[in-house]
Amino acid sequence: MQAVTIEKLSKVYPGGKKAVEDLNLSLQKGEVFGFLGPNGAGKTTTIKMLTGTLAPSGGECRVLGRNPVSEPEKVHASCGVVTEHAQMYGNLTGLQNLFFYGEAFGMSRDDYKKRARKLLEELELSEAGDRKLSAYSTGMRQRLSLARALIHRPGILFLDEPTSGLDPESAQNVNRMIQSLARDEGITVFLCTHQLRYAEGICSRFGLLEHGRLLADGTLETLRRQVFSGLTVCVRGTNISGEISQTEKRNTVWGFDCLKTGPDQFEFSIGQEEEIPKLVRALVEGGSNLYQVAVKTKSLEDIYFALTEKGREVSA
Numbered sequence: 001m002q003a004v005t006i007e008k009l010s011k012v013y014p015g016g017k018k019a020v021e022d023l024n025l026s027l028q029k030g031e032v033f034g035f036l037g038p039n040g041a042g043k044t045t046t047i048k049m050l051t052g053t054l055a056p057s058g059g060e061c062r063v064l065g066r067n068p069v070s071e072p073e074k075v076h077a078s079c080g081v082v083t084e085h086a087q088m089y090g091n092l093t094g095l096q097n098l099f100f101y102g103e104a105f106g107m108s109r110d111d112y113k114k115r116a117r118k119l120l121e122e123l124e125l126s127e128a129g130d131r132k133l134s135a136y137s138t139g140m141r142q143r144l145s146l147a148r149a150l151i152h153r154p155g156i157l158f159l160d161e162p163t164s165g166l167d168p169e170s171a172q173n174v175n176r177m178i179q180s181l182a183r184d185e186g187i188t189v190f191l192c193t194h195q196l197r198y199a200e201g202i203c204s205r206f207g208l209l210e211h212g213r214l215l216a217d218g219t220l221e222t223l224r225r226q227v228f229s230g231l232t233v234c235v236r237g238t239n240i241s242g243e244i245s246q247t248e249k250r251n252t253v254w255g256f257d258c259l260k261t262g263p264d265q266f267e268f269s270i271g272q273e274e275e276i277p278k279l280v281r282a283l284v285e286g287g288s289n290l291y292q293v294a295v296k297t298k299s300l301e302d303i304y305f306a307l308t309e310k311g312r313e314v315s316a
């Protein structure tokens with residue numbers, strides 16, 4: 001069974017705004033899926049439909065085999081959700097908040113007490129456990145929200161920007177926890193974020209959404225191949241400039257497309273790996289002194305900017 005299946009899902013808000021259009025997607029169990037896209041792309045709307053807090057206008061989705069429209073309680077019981085505005089109680093302590101949700105999910109008192117303490121420890125909140133939530137900082141509140149989402153051992157975790165208010169150390173801690181949940185406990189993670197570098201590190205697959213439409217989905221490698229044809233080879237060397245025009249940034253050097261990126265720094269565009277030795281030979285035989293030759297690996301950020309509208313505008 002797939003963890004999530006989405007078929008032709010769409011959402012039109014009252015007033016006519018099409019937030020999600022004809023979305024098709026599926027997630028395997030244990031996958032950490034990064035759902036990326038600019039502000040207003042429709043990520044939160046999708047999470048709301050998957051978790052049964054918003055009814056779709058068209059299409060269908062299933063979470064661990066259940067339909068959030070017809071079986072919202074069962075979907076709630078199997079999901080953990082961390083959103084930007086977590087609903088918790090300011091006048092209760094961190095622990096009391098977790099106990100409250102443990103009880104609401106029908107866990108035994110012993111079980112939720114043990115689990116709440118363990119989660120607080122993992123999220124480095126043990127010392128704050130007896131403090132009222134109203135005295136928590138944004139980052140502490142966000143971590144408690146993750147503990148709350150995990151209290152009932154959900155099979156799938158929906159995270160909407162879970163590390164946006166966290167300092168680098170806490171963000172790293174939360175990332176480690178997300179990865180180990182997927183690896184050791186088989187939890188499926190559906191993660192919305194703008195933090196591309198962090199997504200690149202922890203997600204096994206990505207979906208890119210813009211204006212409610214899925215632009216692409218796949219592993220980093222699949223997306224790289226889909227978006228970029230050919231390779232970029234970064235070269236640091238001297239005497240290459242003999243052929244480089246001082247006015248044009250882009251030139252042809254020994255038949256290779258070359259972009260000067262800095263003093264003694266160049267980027268050559270080639271079709272495939274086999275051309276690297278040819279390029280190096282041509283440069284050396286042409287009298288260049290080479291200090292460094294490296295294939296530039298396209299990052300998730302490069303892919304994102306190549307695919308999304310704003311990115312295309314910036315690079316145009």
Ligand SMILES: Nc1ncnc2c1ncn2[C@@H]1O[C@H](COP(=O)(O)OP(=O)(O)OP(=O)(O)O)[C@@H](O)[C@H]1O
Nearest residue numbers: 013014017019037038039040041042043044045046
């Ligand atoms: N309740 C609502 N009523 C009308 N329009 C809405 C409502 N909620 C969201 N929208 C619109 O739907 C679109 C998608 O919004 P959504 O919140 O899903 O985007 P998002 O990808 O989560 O963006 P962000 O990265 O800013 O969180 C936006 O144009 C937004 O203005």
Ligand SMILES: [Mg+2]
Nearest residue numbers: 043044045160
């Ligand atoms: Mg959002």
